[in-house]
Every structure is written in C-alpha cells, then in structure tokens.
Amino acid sequence: MTFVTKLRFQSGNRYELESAVSDLKSMIERKGAECKGPHTTPPEEESVPQSRTLGPGAKFAPWEYTVYSRQLEIHGNDHIAREVGHRKFPESVHVEIEVEHRKPAGHLDR
Template identity: 45%
Template sequence: MTFVTTLRFTSGDRRVLDDVVNNIKQTAKRKGAELKGPHSKSPNAVRVPLSNCPGRDGGLIDSWRYTIYTRTIHIIGHSEFARATAGRDFPDDIHVEVDVERRTGAGRT
C-alpha cells in the first residue's frame, strides 16, 4: 500500500509560486523522493467589480482584474518528506491544499 500526497499551490504571483514549487522539486531530488509534476493548470483570470463608494447607489467603476496560477505536485510514498513539505511555512501569497490518498497495488483489495 502506497500513500500519494497531492499538493495544490495557487497564487496570484507566478514568480513566487514557481520559486516555491522548484524548491520542493529540488529538495525531493536531493532526498530521493518520488515526485510527479509540477503540473500547471491554465491561468484563471478573475474580474472583481468595484464601486465608487459603499452601498447600492455607489455606481460601478472599472473592474479589478488579476490572474490566479495553479501548480500541482504528487509525492509518491516518502511520507516523512510529504509531511515535512506540507507543514512548511509558505509565503503569504501562496495558498496550499493537501490531499492524501491510499493506493493499493494491482490485484489487491
């Protein structure tokens, strides 16, 4: 039975996101951990309407636009490395989601 830890990173700052993911990738290589990714998702452009002042009658002005970037990596086995990586302190610009899945070999229940 193998545990696969999926880490999903999202951020509006592409440079910081890529720095964090590349650092994890290099650390995994040094420690001999099996890593899949990073997998990039298409950037998500977000638009937020803004008003001149609070309240219903404030009137709308140009929208605030920003882009959200996503990177996903999978750590196969190496639970100590996965736990240490998921528990790291990441920059405030980075949002991290962690999912752990138990996988069994073919033919096993």
C-alpha cells in the same frame, strides 16, 4: 499500501510561485522521494466588481487579476510528505494538500 500526497499551489505572483515549487521539488528529489510534476494549468483570469458605496449605485471598474496554478504529487515517503506539510511558503502562495491512500493493483478488500 501507498500514500500519494497531492499538492496544489496557486498565486497571483508567477515568479514567487515558480520559485517556491522548484525549491520544493529539488528538496523532495534530494531526499530521494518520487515526485511527479510540477504540472501547469492555464492561468485563470478573475474579475471582481467594486462598488463606490455600500448601497446600490455607482461602481468602480472591476478589479482584474490572474491566478497561476501548479500541481505536484509525492508517491510514498510519508515522512517527506509530512515535512512538506509543515514547510513555510510565501504568503502570496496558497497551498492545498490532499493525501490519497492507494492500494496495490489486484488488492481485494475483506
């Protein structure tokens, strides 16, 4: 049975995101793990309304920003995936980690 660790990175700073993901990918490959990605998704444009006061009334122009995303998958090598989970990333980079347990093809549950 294999474990697949899926990593999703998001940031408003594209350059820090690229740097963090490429550093991580090179570390994973140096340690001999199978790594797929990084996969890029189209940037998301976000808009947040801003009020001038706490009550109803006048508003400022909405705050608009872009969110960039990348995804990586680590196949097998649980110790490397564990090491990635404890790694420090820049504060501007949000990291989500999902671990999936995959059974080999033809495996029957009993």
